[in-house]
Amino acid sequence: MVWRMFRLVAEVDPARRAQLGAGLRAANTAASPALRALRATGRDREAPLQVWALDDTGALAGGLAGHTWAGWLHVSTLWVDERVRGAGLGGALLAEAERIARAERGCRAVRLETWDFQAPEFYRKRGYEVVCVIPDYPAGVTEYTLTKRL
Structure with a gap:
């Protein structure tokens, strides 16, 4: 050699x-x-997938960004402005991305990551299952990877 x-x-x-x-x-x-x-x-x-929520002035109230590949949607970012949190906007953004991924792109599943202080329960309530837990990433925080079959 x-x-x-x-x-x-x-x-x-x-x-x-x-x-x-x-x-x-x-x-x-x-x-x-x-x-x-x-x-x-x-x-x-890979194909980007983005869903935006705009308020009546056209300002961003929330959004979801990710991509589809190999029959999967990977959600990399989901955010809702704190002034409208709790009104169902996050669930609507996620449901629309899932609909597009399934109906328009033939995806069979979704994956995403979230931290313990963010939204693991939000995703569990929508049918996601924890498949990976990484403690202390970053220090003092736990990261979860969740998946859902569409």
């Missing part, structure tokens, strides 16, 4: 990041029959 010296560089580089992602996708697709099948259908691309 031939070993070479490599130079390690710690810097933000969008072009290298894109190359890194492409290399990982290619390796994963080669190793996974499910990912090969997705690629064959053309449904292996």
Whole structure:
């Protein structure tokens, strides 16, 4: 085996990041029959999904951002302005994203992460199940990963 010296560089580089992602996708697709099948259908691309709640002045009252990929919706951000919290807006945003993911994009499931001081009970009440718990991430906080079948 031939070993070479490599130079390690710690810097933000969008072009290298894109190359890194492409290399990982290619390796994963080669190793996974499910990912090969997705690629064959053309449904292996990430697609952003965003739902916004605007008040009567057009100001942002809340929103949900995530993406769909491989039959899943991944919710990365769900936020509701504190002046309208408790009025059902968060549930409406989540339900609309789930509807779009299922009906328009063929998703079968959803995943998301939340911290213990945020909204784990909010998601449980809407049919989500905790599948991972990471204590002390960050220090003194517990992170939950939750999923739901659509």
